[in-house]
Amino acid sequence: MRCARRRSWPWAASVAVVDIHNVSQTFGHGEMAVQALKATSLAVEAGELVALLGPSGSGKSTLLLAISLIQPPTTGRIVIDGHTLFDDGPTGVDVRAFRRSKIGFIFQQHNLIPFLTALENVALMLQINGVSRRDSTRRANDLLGILEIGHRAHSLPAQLSGGEQQRVAIGRALANEPVLILADEPTAALDTQRGTKVMAMLRQIARERRSAVIAVTHDHRMIEGFDTVYHLEDGRLAQVDHHENVDAAALA
């Protein structure tokens, strides 16, 4: 296991889409203070798929929340797609507007809006970005078609299987053509076959659309789908060169 470092992939541009430098996250004050992230640095290039491994409480989800500025870090610098969102404090960028236009989210529990159909869930992402109703419906339909779930476009999430829901969630995450996709246990709720399929789709789309993907996962079955694997322990980030080098302990 080696320390995190930048590396280039044949498909990637040399400029990092995500550049995180010395990010720390401390909760509480004084003696009660808990440091969840310790001077963490990470760079992810366009089209690159990064997995974050680590035991519970190691800071994986905290890092995702910090990158997306949902829970801004205490110190450090976060640059996404050339925009400095945080530099030891807010930089004045409208973070929520940035999230809806540049970042896609995929959750373990899918988090689809239960009163919207599959099509509406995907179209919503486009509509909050200002795309017209007509265009958003057309583009959402196209996306669901690519994800091979077009035939369930008018079903409510409760009427879909776990795999179908996850594909809709991926559709929603991709709808705004994000530069960065953040995923929290994207395949944990799926069986191996469906998980592999979802992972393959994510990989294909990341390559084609040149979106960087950072995913928190415990799912060792899917590790081989990632380009780079990082291990987080006690708030510190370390890189594992390749999925084959990931030992069982890292996935525990």
Added chain:
Amino acid sequence: MELALKDIRRHLGKFFATIVGVAMLLAIVLVMNGIYQGNIEDGVWLIDNTATDLWVVEHGRGGPFNEASRIPLDSHKSIAATPGVARASPLALYTAQREINGRDQQFTVIGYDIFGGESGTGGPGRIVQGRTITAPHFEMVADRKLGLQLGDRVPLGTDHYNVVGITSGAVDSGGNPLVYLALADAQKVQFEQDPRAISAAAAANLQRLDKAGYSAEQATRLLPLLSGGNNTINAVLVTLAPGANGAAVAAHISDWLYFNVYTTTEERNLMLEGKLSKMAAVLGLFRTLLILVSIVIIALIVYVLTIEKIRSIATLKLIGAPNGLIVRLIMTQSMILTLASFALAYALRDLIAPGFPRTLAFVAPQTAVTFAVMLVGGVLASLMAVWHALRTPAQLALGS
């Protein structure tokens, strides 16, 4: 995309049940508006229909509608002799409860001078069948709420009265139907006593005279003077002579004859500020309470609906949806609840009104004010839910 409507689609049953419940409360509020306005119209109608310039009542009294007023019967002759008075008509007015058409019914009797003016000052209005009273005795005009027909003979006291006219909507400020009688008949019905009560009163008076030292012959001669008689009325209606100054005539009657005098406007104000103001206060209190209850119900339902989708709201925040979208989602649901409830209440009101036992008068401005209050209430009702939604952290979507 209208998220509010999509969410309602999922909670249609709960939404519809709330609309029905709130609509029932609002329908009561709207009917109460109608009762209040109906009472005003009825009360004021009676004053306006009496078509007089001045009302003369007992000194120091606010009668004849708000307070009992008794003045001597012959006082209308002295008032008629006042400079500037064209005509002075006596008026008797009292509430009675008698058996009519096989059931006890409360009504207000108006006894008037049927030969005063063209058709008798203070006589009936809103006649829909038959005619006004023309015979000096035993004719009556009654409102249709009493259930009488033309030609019916109604026993009042020891006499029977022929129904010669039927009115519609001729009621007092309390909603009681009016019965018009010739003045003498009205007084007879009012003061007529049971023979046994007359005998008992006469015996008591004779005993008092005996104790005072009067002989039996003197006591018998004095007895009629002590007996109560039908020689009082409740008001005198004054019609001014052309060109007469109403204020001067009123001052003259007040100063020289020692009566209270009111113009029609003042009598209307007495009615509005007296009897009707108390009723308005009671109805106002109930209307306020019902509106508050309706708003609280809407607030609770909107809050519950918001809590039920709080994870979806967190997801919306996480994917970057602006706060405006979330506020609109909650506000729209609150507004739909409010508007649909009001619309249903309005329809219920129109359904209830025809069979309602009292006069209901609906005026657009009052309905508009109720609507506006509910609209503002609906917005306020959603504030708690909006506050909660905006405080919800986006990370709740991730389960943290």
